[in-house]
Amino acid sequence: MPGDHMSNDEFFTQLTNLFEHNRKKGHGTVYLTQKRLTYDTGITPPSPTKVLDDPLWDTHPENPLPVLVHAANNKSSKREGKGKPGNERENVEKIKLSTVVQPDKLDAFYVRYAEACKAGMGGLKKRERKKKKKDKKKKKTEG
Template sequence: MAVEHMSHDEFFAKLGELFDHRKGKDHGAIYLVQKRLTYGQGVPAPSEENPVPDLRPSNPLPILIRASNGKGSKEKPSKIKLSTVVQPDGLEAFYARYADVCKTGMTALKPRDRSKNKAKAKKKKKAAA
């Protein structure tokens, strides 16, 4: 099963839309994941000449970047999943643009209201004393 990944430009455009969609909402999350691709995820598996995978390859493995809006539910039935693959030689340029898109998108998001959790913790602390 081959997974299609977006181009970098398409990924950044959709990520910007995902952040814009979350603006002003009372709740919700955007999950950002980065991980190294492994054998079977777009990287050729070891061959008969070299049956043992190289755990420290001379050429770094590509990085998989994902973004999603969490689980689908009654309020937001469609889960949005974005992914792109970044080759090692393009990491610096990709991360510079990625940081700009994330900073721009996150400034408009509301911070989590943690006052309820603090009040509960304070109440438990008084009850224990």
């Protein structure tokens, strides 16, 4: 499975494309997840006494572990006849991106990651609040 991940530069290029694709469609979700990568075969399993002494032994490894970063879009499907009229969506193929970030490159990666995420969220609209909530607050303060 390690061969399935793309380089960090390629990941950022594809992530930018994914954000642009969703912005052009006018809808869609991008899921971003990250977790530490622990498949390294060099790590030996702990002895039973180590686990008894420190049940959280894996939270402070001897060597820093790489981080696995995933990005995926929300796969849409046709919703004919369901929900509100005009709410049909076309089929969109699921796009999955992943990269492995080495511990010594984490700081530079997160700087670029934050910039890519901010740029991808630039076209978001502010949520419209319903008037009911405002009316209830006014009634409570008056009464």
